[in-house]
Amino acid sequence: MVIHYLASQDTVACGRTGSSLNRSPEIAQVSCKLCLRSVEKSASEPVRKTPSLAELRAAAKAEKTAAAQAAKAVVTLSPRAEWQQRLAQLPGRNRLPRGSRRQVFI
Structure with missing residues (x-):
């Protein structure tokens, strides 16, 4: 005869249900593996729970909104102004000219 561990009034530790289950709150009498x-x-250490997909998405969304707010705090430049700023940061004057004419030879 199998005796189950009585986890609480309504539930058995292994998850089985039924009114005919023999159950006991004493571990010494339990024979159900x-x-x-x-x-x-x-009784051992708590199991580490991996974050759920919803938690991962919420964390990514919070990080994305924080990055967007930080980017908005910086003055927003037009793409042309950003490119000119990037060119100005290059060392020396050894970059291609930005003329309206087509270049024959580089």
Whole structure:
């Protein structure tokens, strides 16, 4: 005869249900292997839970909004102004000219 561990008034540790289950709150009387394993797991260190997909998405969204707010705090430049700023940061004058005519040879 199998005796299950009584986790609470309504539930057995292994998850089985039924009114005809023999159950006991004393671990010494338990013979169900699943109940014994679940008691051992709950007595050992808590299991590390990996974050759910919803939690990962929420964290990514929060990070994205924080980055967007930080980017808005910086003065927003037009693409042309950003390019001119990037060219100005290059060392020396050894970059291609930005004329309206087509270059024959580089």
